Amino acid sequence: MDAAGFFKGDTMMEVFTVLANSGTDVKTVRDAVILYIARKKQKGRSEQHIQDKLLQLEDKFKHIEMWHPAFRDARALFQLPKSKHIPLPKSAIHKQHESKLLHPIDMGSVPPSLKSPASPSHGSPTPSSWDASLPRLQDLPYALL
Structure with a gap:
């Protein structure tokens, strides 16, 4: 300076x-x-x-x-906590969101009522409908840790 x-x-x-x-x-x-x-x-x-x-x-x-x-x-x-005024960079939010999406779901912990039926006649979701249900990045809070 x-x-x-x-x-x-x-x-x-x-x-x-x-x-x-x-x-x-x-x-x-x-x-x-x-x-x-x-x-x-x-x-x-x-x-x-x-x-x-x-x-x-x-x-x-x-x-x-x-x-x-x-x-x-x-x-x-100085190892101070995150600010409530200065958000995390968007790249950090995106990486955190991606890492959560990449972890497989343990189907053993999912209640039977929420598991997909074996028969396709019950209308199991298609991959494109899964994408629609994911939150958008701008809807996520910046402190995801």
Whole structure:
């Protein structure tokens, strides 16, 4: 960060100023958020205090999607829980959804009333109708873990 000489990361106003002037520079955003969290820790602030301040910061800038990875990276670095303002990346949601679909269903745990009958006359579902019953990605919550 070029302005590191005067930016100490002590106050939210300093961080707001850096972020507001960073444009598309995600590295600057990441560095500012990481420094802000580190300074809070250095001052002995509780994890709850840090979480609350970070949530305020994320809420202010959640509309700038290109910055989402910077906030997620900073949280991951300090092992903070996921944000309620910054969703998981769509690729992570898609991978989680796919992994759930790839696991075979244990038919032993399915009640007999829900098992497909042996006779096709009862209208067992076709693969295309199975696809229609799957939720769309945008309908899934981002925290699937």
